[in-house]
Amino acid sequence: xxxxxxxxxxxxxxxxxxxxxxxxxxxxxxxxxxxxxxxxxxxxxxxxxxxxxxxxxxxxxxxxxxxxxxxxxxxxxxxxxxxxxxxxxxxxxxxxxxxxxxxxxxxxxxxxxxxxxxxxxxxxxxxxxxxxxxxxxxxxxxxxxxxxxxxxxxxxxxxxxxxxxxxxxxxxxxxxxxxxxxxxxxxxxxxxxxxxxxxxxxxxxxxxxxxxxxxxxxxxxxxxxxxxxxxxxxxxxxxxxxxxxxxxxxxxxxxxxxxxxxxxxxxxxxxxxxxxxxxxxxxxxxxxxxxxx
Amino acid sequence: xxxxxxxxxxxxxxxxxxxxxxxxxxxxxxxxxxxxxxxxxxxxxxxxxxxxxxxxxxxxxxxxxxxxxxxxxxxxxxxxxxxxxxxxxxxxxxxxxxxxxxxxxxxxxxxxxxxxxxxxxxxxxxxxxxxxxxxxxxxxxxxxxxxxxxxxxxxxxxxxxxxxxxxxxxxxxxxxxxxxxxxxxxxxxxxxxxxxxxxxxxxxxxxxxxxxxxxxxxxxxxxxxxxxxxxxxxx
Numbered sequence: 001x002x003x004x005x006x007x008x009x010x011x012x013x014x015x016x017x018x019x020x021x022x023x024x025x026x027x028x029x030x031x032x033x034x035x036x037x038x039x040x041x042x043x044x045x046x047x048x049x050x051x052x053x054x055x056x057x058x059x060x061x062x063x064x065x066x067x068x069x070x071x072x073x074x075x076x077x078x079x080x081x082x083x084x085x086x087x088x089x090x091x092x093x094x095x096x097x098x099x100x101x102x103x104x105x106x107x108x109x110x111x112x113x114x115x116x117x118x119x120x121x122x123x124x125x126x127x128x129x130x131x132x133x134x135x136x137x138x139x140x141x142x143x144x145x146x147x148x149x150x151x152x153x154x155x156x157x158x159x160x161x162x163x164x165x166x167x168x169x170x171x172x173x174x175x176x177x178x179x180x181x182x183x184x185x186x187x188x189x190x191x192x193x194x195x196x197x198x199x200x201x202x203x204x205x206x207x208x209x210x211x212x213x214x215x216x217x218x219x220x221x222x223x224x225x226x227x228x229x230x231x232x233x234x235x236x237x238x239x240x241x242x243x244x245x246x247x248x249x250x251x252x253x254x255x256x257x258x259x260x261x262x263x264x265x266x267x268x269x270x271x272x273x274x275x276x277x278x279x280x281x282x283x284x285x286x287x288x289x290x291x292x293x
Numbered sequence: 294x295x296x297x298x299x300x301x302x303x304x305x306x307x308x309x310x311x312x313x314x315x316x317x318x319x320x321x322x323x324x325x326x327x328x329x330x331x332x333x334x335x336x337x338x339x340x341x342x343x344x345x346x347x348x349x350x351x352x353x354x355x356x357x358x359x360x361x362x363x364x365x366x367x368x369x370x371x372x373x374x375x376x377x378x379x380x381x382x383x384x385x386x387x388x389x390x391x392x393x394x395x396x397x398x399x400x401x402x403x404x405x406x407x408x409x410x411x412x413x414x415x416x417x418x419x420x421x422x423x424x425x426x427x428x429x430x431x432x433x434x435x436x437x438x439x440x441x442x443x444x445x446x447x448x449x450x451x452x453x454x455x456x457x458x459x460x461x462x463x464x465x466x467x468x469x470x471x472x473x474x475x476x477x478x479x480x481x482x483x484x485x486x487x488x489x490x491x492x493x494x495x496x497x498x499x500x501x502x503x504x505x506x507x508x509x510x511x512x513x514x515x516x517x518x519x520x521x522x523x524x525x526x527x528x
Binding site: 108109156157158160164165166167169170171178180181182183184185211212213215216217250253254256257258260261264265268272275276277 | 342343346347350351354371374375377378379380383384387388389391392393394395396399440441442443444445446448449451452453456467469470472473474475
C-alpha cells in the first residue's frame with residue numbers, strides 16, 4: 001500500500017516535472033520579432049521596391065507619402081495590402097494599377113508599432129534634401145552577350161554568388177533551361193523583368209529581395225552589383241526565349257524516379273535472392289520438414 | 294484573422310518543435326528507465342515473411358538514405374549548395390533522393406496493407422501502430438510531393454530549412470524562413486514535430502537501439518519445434 005502510494009507520488013512528480021519543463025520552455029520562448037532598427041528594417045523589407053525621393057521602382061516613391069494619405073490608412077495598408085485591395089478600397093486599387101498588378105508582399109514581423117516607426121522614418125527622410133534611401137545607382141550601359149552568359153551561369157549556380165547566397169535555380173525556373181528545368185518552389189522568372197517593370201526596378205529589387213521567403217535568406221548574403229547586372233541581362237534575354245514550355249519537367253522527373261525505384265527493387269531481389277522464402281511455412285503448416293527428415 | 298494567423302504560425306513553427314523535443318527526450322528516457330525491454334521494433338516477420346520483405350527492405354533503406362540527406366543538408370548546407378552548383382550534379386542528387394523517397398513510400402504502403410490484410414498481423418497491431426503509419430504516410434507523401442512539385446528541395450532546404458532548424462537548435466527561433474513556404478512544406482514540418490513527439494510511445498524507439506546490425510547481419514531463421522500430434526508449437 002505504502003509502496004503503491006510512493007509509486008503514485010513518483011509518477012505524479014514525473015508528470016509535474018514534465019509539465020513544468022513545458023511551461024518553462026514556452027514561457028522562456030524567445031522573441032519572434034526581429035530586433036532590427038527601423039532603418040535596417042526599411043532597407044531589408046521596403047527598399048527593394050520603394051525609394052524616398054528617388055522615383056518610382058515597383059512601388060511608388062514614398063517621399064511625403066504621409067501628406068498624400070493619412071497615417072492610419074497607410075499603417076493598415078502596410079499590415080495587409082491584399083486585404084485592402086480585396087475590400088475594394090479605391091486608393092489601394094489605384095496603387096495596384098500603378099504597380100502593373102504587382103501586389104505588395106505582406107511583411108513578416110511587421111506590427112502596428114513597427115508600421116508607425118516606419119512612417120516616422122519616412123517622414124523624417126522626406127524632410128531631408130537627400131534621403132539615404134534615394135535609391136541605388138546602377139550602370140545603364142547596354143547589356144552584352146557576355147553579361148547574358150554570366151547571368152545564366154549565376155542563375156544555374158555554375159558561378160557561385162560572391163556572398164554565399166543560393167543560386168536562383170534552387171527555387172526558380174526560366175523557360176528553355178534544360179530537360180528538368182529549374183526549381184518550382186517559387187515563381188517562374190521568364191517574364192520577371194516585364195512583370196516588375198524593367199531594368200531599374202528589377203535591379204533595385206535584387207539589391208535586397210523582399211519576399212517573405214527570400215528576405216531572410218539574402219539578408220546576410222546580399223547580391224553584389226556585379227552580379228545583379230548580368231542577372232538582369234539574363235532575365236531580359238529569357239523574356240525573349242521562345243523555347244519549349246518545361247511544364248512537363250515534373251512528370252519527367254517523377255518518371256525517372258519511378259524507373260529508378262523499380263531498378264532498385266530489382267537489385268534488392270537479386271541481392272537477397274537466397275533469402276529464406278519457405279523454410280518456416282512448411283514447419284508451421286504441418287511439420288513436413290520433420291516427416292521428411 | 295491576421296494576428297490569429299501570426300499566433301498560429303508562432304505556435305506551429307516556434308513552440309511546437311520545442312514541445313516535441315522535450316516530449317521526445319523525456320519520453321524516451323523515461324520509457325528506457327521504466328520499460329527497457331519494450332525498446333523493440335516488435336517485428337512480425339515471424340508471422341508472415343513474404344510481403345514483409347517487400348515492405349521492410351524498401352522502407353528501411355529508403356528512409357535511411359532520405360534521412361541521411363536531411364542530416365547532411367542540415368550540417369553542411371554550404372557544401373551541398375556548392376555540389377548543386379552544377380545542374381547535372383543537382384539532377385543526379387535529386388533523382389537519387391526521389392528514388393529513395395519513393396522506395397520509402399512504397400515500403401510504407403506495403404507494410405500498412407500487410408498489417409490490414411493478414412489477420413495474424415492485424416491481431417498484433419495496436420492503435421498506436423496505425424496512428425504512426427498515418428503520420429509516416431503524411432510525412433513521406435508530403436516529402437515526395439515536395440520533391441516533385443516544389444523542386445529543388447535539396448537546394449532550398451539548405452538555403453531556408455537548414456537555417457530555420459539551426460535557429461531552433463540555438464534557441465533563437467527565426468520562423469521567417471518558413472512563414473511563406475507552400476502548404477506542403479508547412480505540413481511536412483508540423484507533421485515532423487508531431488511524429489517526433491509521438492516517437493517515445495511507438496515502436497519507432499527501436500531506432501535508438503544502436504548499433505543496429507540488422508542492416509548487414511546474415512538472415513536469421515526462427516524455427517518452431519512444432520509437434521503436429523499435440524497441435525501446439527513450442528518456442
